[in-house]
Amino acid sequence: MEPKLQKAFADMRELEKGAIANPDEGRMIKPPSCPTGRFTQVLSVGIGGSALGPQFVAEALAPDNPPLKIRFIDNTDPAGIDHQIAQLGPELASTLVIVISKSGGTPETRNGLLEVQKAFREAGLDFSKQGVAITQENSLLDNTARIEGWVARFPMFDWVGGRTSEMSAVGLLPAALQGIDIKEMLVGASIMDEANRSTVVKNNPAALLALCWYWASDGVGSKDMVVLPYKDSLLLFSRYLQQLVMESLGKEFDLDGNRVNQGLSVYGNKGSTDQHAYIQQLREGVHNFFVTFIEVLRDRPPGHDWELEPGVTCGDYLFGMMQGTRAALYSNDRESITVTVQEVTPRAVGALIALYERAVGLYASLVNINAYHQPGVEAGKKAAGEVLALQKSCKEPVEPLTLEEIADRCHAAEEIEMIYKIIAHMAANDRAIIAEGNCGSPRSIKVFLGECNVDDLFT
Numbered sequence: 001m002e003p004k005l006q007k008a009f010a011d012m013r014e015l016e017k018g019a020i021a022n023p024d025e026g027r028m029i030k031p032p033s034c035p036t037g038r039f040t041q042v043l044s045v046g047i048g049g050s051a052l053g054p055q056f057v058a059e060a061l062a063p064d065n066p067p068l069k070i071r072f073i074d075n076t077d078p079a080g081i082d083h084q085i086a087q088l089g090p091e092l093a094s095t096l097v098i099v100i101s102k103s104g105g106t107p108e109t110r111n112g113l114l115e116v117q118k119a120f121r122e123a124g125l126d127f128s129k130q131g132v133a134i135t136q137e138n139s140l141l142d143n144t145a146r147i148e149g150w151v152a153r154f155p156m157f158d159w160v161g162g163r164t165s166e167m168s169a170v171g172l173l174p175a176a177l178q179g180i181d182i183k184e185m186l187v188g189a190s191i192m193d194e195a196n197r198s199t200v201v202k203n204n205p206a207a208l209l210a211l212c213w214y215w216a217s218d219g220v221g222s223k224d225m226v227v228l229p230y231k232d233s234l235l236l237f238s239r240y241l242q243q244l245v246m247e248s249l250g251k252e253f254d255l256d257g258n259r260v261n262q263g264l265s266v267y268g269n270k271g272s273t274d275q276h277a278y279i280q281q282l283r284e285g286v287h288n289f290f291v292t293f294i295e296v297l298r299d300r301p302p303g304h305d306w307e308l309e310p311g312v313t314c315g316d317y318l319f320g321m322m323q324g325t326r327a328a329l330y331s332n333d334r335e336s337i338t339v340t341v342q343e344v345t346p347r348a349v350g351a352l353i354a355l356y357e358r359a360v361g362l363y364a365s366l367v368n369i370n371a372y373h374q375p376g377v378e379a380g381k382k383a384a385g386e387v388l389a390l391q392k393s394c395k396e397p398v399e400p401l402t403l404e405e406i407a408d409r410c411h412a413a414e415e416i417e418m419i420y421k422i423i424a425h426m427a428a429n430d431r432a433i434i435a436e437g438n439c440g441s442p443r444s445i446k447v448f449l450g451e452c453n454v455d456d457l458f459t
């Protein structure tokens with residue numbers, strides 16, 4: 001693998017110098033360099049790379065009593081949004097809302113913002129005095145924040161990828177507000193970056209990690225990566241890695257245009273908890289994975305340890321469970337990687353993030369794909385837009401119609417199944433009325449749509 005890795009190192013050197021590493025979007029991808037009072041809470045609104053890093057870091061590093069406690073809205077689920085706002089209760093008045101979106105136009109994030117702004121209006125609060133935006137300059141979000149006069153706007157550079165933005169304002173602002181030492185996070189990332197610039201493969205942690213992935217999955221993603229940190233505070237690492245690894249490496253075509261369908265699936269929560277869930281299959285069942293153990297040597301802060309049996313602490317059990325599982329998997333020819341961390345500190349978390357970001361970049365070079373775009377995500381967004389357009393086209397006030405009649409009026413006869421799905425969703429939310437039949441047998445139903453209400457049924 002030496003020649004392939006030397007090529008990967010050269011690619012990475014060019015990337016850091018500002019080469020166009022994302023050719024089909026014509027973008028540079030560089031790691032970013034970075035620059036209490038009346039608020040008691042932070043509400044972060046964002047999704048994907050604009051949520052997963054901050055969520056991981058909050059879980060890993062926020063102190064027990066942070067100066068500001070953070071909550072997240074990371075979806076367009078109305079009930080989920082209501083839940084977050086309800087939990088804030090009267091503290092909405094002292095909540096700093098950080099809206100994070102690189103593009104500034106992601107629909108879920110826009111919807112979250114509109115819902116939060118509605119809650120502010122209903123509580124008689126002025127959102128602009130409590131809103132902050134992190135986004136690219138001149139994006140829709142940036143312009144909204146500027147026109148409405150929000151508290152602050154933090155820029156995101158074009159060359160900071162969403163899923164590699166944790167070390168930019170996206171991750172650092174929420175972390176700093178929770179009292180996390182962001183300078184230490186940056187120091188950790190910087191030390192790791194330095195190590196990963198070595199072109200001597202054995203001295204380069206990210207290259208070794210990428211090589212392990214290549215070897216374990218035959219360079220074609222033939223095995224899944226199960227990430228098992230043995231530390232509760234690292235629970236969200238695998239979820240964070242899911243986007244970083246899968247959105248970067250899951251590609252249909254390589255850089256030469258060959259269809260390769262590359263990727264590396266990631267899942268996992270934490271040990272030893274998962275030992276009581278699926279380790280049975282890992283040890284004895286289908287051999288379609290490799291494990292990454294994240295081992296943390298320090299159990300508790302100094303001076304807090306306690307022996308629950310003579311000579312044995314709770315942390316000794318956790319350690320024993322990890323070593324035991326590792327040995328048990330090995331004895332049945334199941335491969336594993338172990339990443340050892342002294343202690344979960346801002347420096348270690350910064351280093352972990354930098355390690356995996358770099359490993360993904362090197363691995364992408366090894367398998368000759370663009371790690372920095374996500375064309376597949378667009379297909380789902382486009383289709384969602386089409387469903388909403390179809391729903392809007394159905395919205396005229398009409399007499400009860402069958403699904404076929406609705407489809408005809410929408411000029412979408414071939415979309416009958418989608419029409420049925422739209423009607424079932426609208427009916428469940430009292431926005432369409434099933435006049436005859438029921439949703440369980442689609443052919444039987446007749447539906448009132450649009451402006452109609454219950455009274456229409458009787459006129």
Ligand SMILES: O=P(O)(O)OC[C@H]1O[C@H](O)[C@H](O)[C@@H](O)[C@@H]1O
Nearest residue numbers: 048049050101102103106162377
């Ligand atoms: O930060 P935003 O522009 O709102 O993007 C949020 C997310 O949107 C899409 O799903 C992209 O595939 C992700 O890479 C990105 O992190």
